[in-house]
Amino acid sequence: MKTRINTFAALLALTALSAPALAETQLENALANGAHRLTAEEVSIRLADKTVTFENANTGAKALVYYDGSNGTKLKLEDGTLLDGFYAFDLADHVCVGVYGDAPMRLRCVHVVLIDGVMHKFELDGSLRGRIIEEVSGNII
DSSP states (O other), rough: HHOOOOHHHHHHHHHHHHHHHHOOOOHHHHHHOOOOOOHHHHHHHHHHEEEEEEEETTTTEEEEEEETTTSSSEEEEEEOOOOEEEEOOOOOOOOOEETOOOSSOOOEEEEEEEEEEEEEEETTOOOOOOOOOOOOOOOOO
């Protein structure tokens, strides 16, 4: 009986030790497989004065987003809705975007990671938000 209890306790301990590996986020997995987390400066260089097509990882919905060189944004959603906003970087190199007119105003901050040359956005919890599937110089919105 004591041997069974010790064996059970050992199995519980092994399960507890392996749990963090099972709980790896999509961001951690991407970084472990060679992705590069971009700094604020790297993101700025890649996005300033460009219009990008962003594809949502969960819904497949696409939006055009123009990032001007002065931290302003223009968004065009699939249904044609146009929104003005802004972007900024926090001290941890997250890109944070806000949209004017939202009440109360909320910021959405994300990690930006380069995977095989493509920018991907990850939520702060490590889940994949989406990716940029096209970049065009200037404002085409």
